[in-house]
Amino acid sequence: MKRSSAVRRAVLAAVAVALVTTGCTDRAAGAPKTPKAPVSAPAPTSGGPSSAATPDAKPSSSPSAPASTPAPTPTPSASASASGKVLMGDGDENEQVRELQARLRQLHHFDRAPTGFYGSITARAVSAFQKKRGLPETGAVDGTTWDRLRAATKKPTADELKPSTTNELDAPDARCMTGRVLCISKESRTLAWMIDGRVVSSMDVRFGSENTPTREGTFAVGWKARDWTSTIYHTPMPYAMFFSGGQAVHYSADFAARGYGGASHGCVNVRDRAKIAALFDQVKVGDKVVVHW
Structure with a gap:
């Protein structure tokens, strides 16, 4: 009877272990740890080298394994953290980011005004610079990236850091190459005042929203008003220089203050008051207006 009771207890214990190892517990994280006690003991006889590769295995019978396997692992990670410390990255907003953007703009990686805010556009510009210089394309600025960028550029001037007019002109539309034309590009967000294919002046512009879009096409200046209220x-x-119904090219104090954070009701907004004042004096009623992508 005693022997029978002992056998019964052994069977029950085996069943309990089997229930745990087949996943009857809700603690999934604890399941792998449970079978290690009964299973890992015979493992060294058939798989000593493979057990040494397990992250939490600490074999004492093989002194060479700890020297060869764990040693290289911390060394590269330690050096990477030292050389790859992020100096500027997504979400940062400060004057160093503004300088970064100005330097990237000198190399034509950043095609707009420095804002001082590190967002997706800045990250793409940094990645482009890193790719060209053979650096890891992380999109974030570490010490190596910053040193390489500073070596390849000059210290930005005050006008480069906070320019009044910022966007670069794209290739003029073919319709802009003859006569007197206000050539307005939605792609580059610029207005180029052109006479017989030559750019006389240029300025940043802003357009209407999705609900009140600026019309595209070829128009003419119908009438002008130096001081006008909608x-x-x-x-x-x-x-204001009206070219299509109530849509006009005009100065916008809101554009000057908020930039591209806002939109017009269909007009072409200009934020540089001095430039549009000079343009207003040069443009005549009847001059061509081309709004294109």
Whole structure:
């Protein structure tokens, strides 16, 4: 009877172990740890080298394994953290980021005004620079990236850090190559005042929203007003040059203050008051207006 009881207890214990190892517990994280006690003991006789590769295995019978396997692992990670420390990255906003953007712009990797904010556009520009210089394309600025960028550029001037007019002109539309034309590109967000294919002046512009888009096509300046207030929205429209119904090229104080954070109701906004004032004096009624992508 005693022997029978002992056998019964052994069977019950085996069943309990089997229930745990087949996943009857809700603690999934604990399941792998449970079978290690009964299973790992015979493992060294058939798989000593493979057990040494397990991250939490610490074999004492093989003194050479700890020397060869764990040693290289911390060394590269330690050196990487030292040389790859992020100096500037996504979400940062400061004057160093503004300098970064200005330097990237000198190399034509960043095609707009420095904002001081590190977002996706800056990350792409950094990646482009890293790719060209044979560096890991992380999109973040570490010590090596910053040193290489500074070596390849000059210290930005005040005008480069905070320019009044920033966007680069794209290739003029073919319709802009003859006569007197206000050549307006939605792609580069620029207005180029051109006479017989030559750019006389250029400036940044902003367009209407999705609900009130700026019309595209070839138009003519129908009339001008140096001081005008919208009869629909009751907002000032200085130096207005109307080209399509109520849509006009004009100065926008909101564009000057908020940049591309806002939009017009269909007009072509200019944020450089001095430039559009000079443009207003040169443009004549009847001059061509081309709005294109």
